[in-house]
Amino acid sequence: MPRPWLLAIGLLCTGCSSNWQSALEPQGDVARHLDGLFWLFTITAVVIWLAVMLVLLLGLWRRARLPQAVADRRAGIAVGAAVAATVVIISGLTLASYLATRPLASDAPDALVIRLRGFQWWWEATYQDEAPDRGFLTANEIHIPVGRPVRIELAAADVIHSFWVPNLAGKQDMIPGRDNAITFTAQQPGIWRGQCAEFCGLQHAHMALLVVAEPPEAFDRWREAQIAEARPPADEVEAEGQRLLEAKACSACHTVRGTTAAGTLGPDLTHLGSRQYLAAGMLPMTRGAMAAWIADPQGVKPGNNMPMVPLTADELQALSAYLVSLK
Missing domain, CATH: 2.60.40.420 (Cupredoxins -  blue copper proteins)
Incomplete structure (x- = not known):
């Protein structure tokens, strides 16, 4: 269940809708890696700020009590240590970022493949299958099975768009003439709101996408219904x-x-x-x-x-x- 304070923020931001979005409430494997990366960067930044403030106060206090030559020498040592620490910290964060984002482009042999095209301002989803008669198109809402990797093959039909479902995965750009892909796995049932995360014109803010994660049996029923032709009129x-x-x-x-x-x-x-x-x-x-x-x-x-x-x-x-x- 969402953390209460995050849920409150989500409801405020989405007009009291249950289909809210938050990168701080991960529900997919990739989103969990990115959530860990976010907290690693945040905690590191807080620790560095506290350390800088402590050294600054200590330096001001000692400078008034030490000879100038001694104070300058110690200041030089402190600056050298800070430079070395900066190199180590940036290298560590770069490595952590690389390891956390690797799953975005990973491939899985049993992945559900969905080709998603961005238009101004809507989404076209093509569910692909080895049997041509079992593929179908839908729009602005995709269903995925819980526990199964999903590979979203991304393309843009007009301008640059960006696919982002914060609760499930990171962002991936959709650039005309260039195909990208993103892979993730939903770990529990739910309805997660996604959106275009790259300014694409007048209605950029109104280019939303719903991702419905459901048990495999429910997904199979939904897929069979989508493959069928439209129901005939009832009256x-x-x-x-x-x-x-x-x-x-x-x-x-x-x-x-x-x-x-x-x-x-x-x-x-x-x-x-x-x-x-x-x-x-x-x-x-x-x-x-x-x-x-x-x-x-x-x-x-x-x-x-x-x-x-x-x-x-x-x-x-x-x-x-x-x-x-x-x-």
């Missing part, structure tokens, strides 16, 4: 929503497997309703929020690439009902 309202999706401009940008919508410019919507948030963490996954997002995407998230599609009130209700039903 006439949802059927009208599907018709509108295919007839309007939505189908030119989005894919819903099992329908004629096959666009690739925006997120895959096949199982949109199963995600917890809309627009990369901007809105909760509710029918009202969905209608607000469709009606005025620029009002919710200015500068994003989703255009406003003219819809009547009845059409908006039908389309939002259908999209929320895609679980």
